Amino acid sequence: YIGPQSFALCSELSEVYCLSKNVPLTEPDAFRDSYISYATLYVPESSIDNYKSSNPWSTFNSIIAVPDYFYTQLSCEDIVCAKGTNPTLNIVLQNKGEVKSCQFDLRLPAGVLVAVTSNEELDVKLTTRAEGHSASCTLLENGDYHFVISSPDNDSFTGNGGALMVITLEVSATMEASEYIVQLMNAEISLPDGTDLKVMKPADTESKLIVKSYTPGDVNNDGSVSVIDVGCALNYILES
Numbered sequence: 001y002i003g004p005q006s007f008a009l010c011s012e013l014s015e016v017y018c019l020s021k022n023v024p025l026t027e028p029d030a031f032r033d034s035y036i037s038y039a040t041l042y043v044p045e046s047s048i049d050n051y052k053s054s055n056p057w058s059t060f061n062s063i064i065a066v067p068d069y070f071y072t073q074l075s076c077e078d079i080v081c082a083k084g085t086n087p088t089l090n091i092v093l094q095n096k097g098e099v100k101s102c103q104f105d106l107r108l109p110a111g112v113l114v115a116v117t118s119n120e121e122l123d124v125k126l127t128t129r130a131e132g133h134s135a136s137c138t139l140l141e142n143g144d145y146h147f148v149i150s151s152p153d154n155d156s157f158t159g160n161g162g163a164l165m166v167i168t169l170e171v172s173a174t175m176e177a178s179e180y181i182v183q184l185m186n187a188e189i190s191l192p193d194g195t196d197l198k199v200m201k202p203a204d205t206e207s208k209l210i211v212k213s214y215t216p217g218d219v220n221n222d223g224s225v226s227v228i229d230v231g232c233a234l235n236y237i238l239e240s
Contacts, residue, residue: 001025008032017042017066023054031056042066068097069197074104074164074187075205082218083211084173086115086123089182091147091165093129097191099157101133101150102164102199104187105140109180109209111172114145123168129158135165144185156192177213181206 004027013034021044045065051057072095081087115123132155138146187199
């Protein structure tokens with residue numbers, strides 16, 4: 001539902017994106033004096049005719065399908081780990097159309113860094129979705145990490161969903177067991193035709209980093225879960 005004068009007097013309004021397949025119940029004066037007769041309305045392709053026959057939507061200058069890139073989203077998944085360990089963070093790309101490259105900034109909580117390999121390189125790996133691509137990372141002055149994933153041959157990422165990059169983190173042993181926020185910001189994508197666009201759904205996302213004082217399942221407290229922990233657990237059960 002869009003109430004009375006919700007977007008009234010928006011004289012600079014030029015584009016409106018409405019992703020609802022069903023036309024929202026909208027008051028006639030929702031766009032009063034907003035000059036929507038000069039604006040463009042973007043809606044799901046299957047619903048264009050419904051919007052064209054519904055007021056006040058029908059008074060937009062043009063009503064066209066939401067472009068595929070609008071449905072593209074870069075995000076990072078939640079993590080549960082113990083302090084003093086090296087968990088992995090998945091960077092996930094959901095895309096409806098083709099995407100050839102992307103970039104984003106990653107803000108980690110205090111006490112968490114991107115891990116470094118034995119070759120003194122940041123421990124960052126691309127998945128099979130980014131075959132033919134390469135990744136670069138720059139540490140910004142404010143402590144954020146800036147990532148770029150690109151293809152010298154202009155290849156597109158494969159598939160339409162799933163992890164694109166896996167980043168190994170280093171969680172300080174001195175961190176408090178608590179819940180923290182990981183932020184993925186300023187995401188941008190490039191289309192096969194070379195068009196660069198900001199990710200619009202939304203540009204910034206957050207995930208949770210839950211740090212525990214121990215690793216769940218780590219019976220022998222060595223910082224990892226393995227078949228040894230299973231044996232320790234069985235021995236404990238049998239002995240008790």
